Amino acid sequence: MKHPLTMIGYWQSVYETDYPDPAWFTDANWDPNIRQRVIQHLQQGRRMPYTYMGQAFCRFHCDGPRAGRLGSMEFTDGRYVWPEGLVHYLEAHHLRLPADVVDHMLQGTEDCYEPLPHSYEIDYEWWKTQKGWNREASTYKGVDIGYVVITVTNQTYRALQEAALLHFLSKSGGIRGKLKAVETIMKGETVAIMGRFPYVQDFIAENTRIGLEIRFREIPYMQYQELETLGGDERSAWMQQQLERQA
Template identity: 40%
Template structure:
């Protein structure tokens, strides 16, 4: 995969619909055999994103029609609709390997940080 340009967020998780024929067909991503642990890890990662943008209307699920969120979330590298996790949990979609690898790389990177608890322990109140 070609890396995104500096200062660019890469989109994932928008699906083809009546008003959006340019996006991928979600049916092409269905994989009920995807490793459950890996799927759950990616779902938790998606749900833990930061709010990037909010919209006025709810997006319907392309499979079941469920109202599926009105936010976009980001991790600072990728951005996705907040309802993307629904597709993984309820409809067994598997996201591209490059995104799954990114998730694991980010989780490993965070796990490597030293934790500083001393700073907070020294806080006595408002300055």
């Protein structure tokens, strides 16, 4: 029988909307001694026998030295599995883990569990049911108004790129010709898209590693409103002008 492990510490992203937001788990009043013991436990986990491509980034967009490089490994204590970056959230953002997890971690590491390849089975579902205690809080920073300039830089992850672009644009507002834009980007052309976007920095952080180069330029709201009233051709001409100015 395979050893059962439970995943914790995955956060929602444009691909994985079922996971919780770390802001739901913050608790500035958590006993610092307990927090320290949990941090130690996380630091003593055994490494899982795989590495993810790219680096996780901090969902709180902090400027800490490791904020954009939270690691690509995962660790286990024989019961839970967590990404390398989880400890950063406890250290820097007052994250408290659910009581079941904390209780287990305070009991110490399960002796000698060694996660050999194919010897374990990971449950990803339990963590999705965890909603924390601050459902009003969010790491989502609102809407960015301006234009994104997108280029495909790597042909390896085409399916992921297309899915990410469609998802991002479907959550964005004020965009004309979404499907056409995605099609053109996937053909290898650089495309500029103007609109109201859900926090662009997340989109950039999540997709650089799958080979999308994304730049964002903010447009002051007044100017954006004026541009909104223009016809398609005039708008395209304005965008073209901006791109040439940058080139």
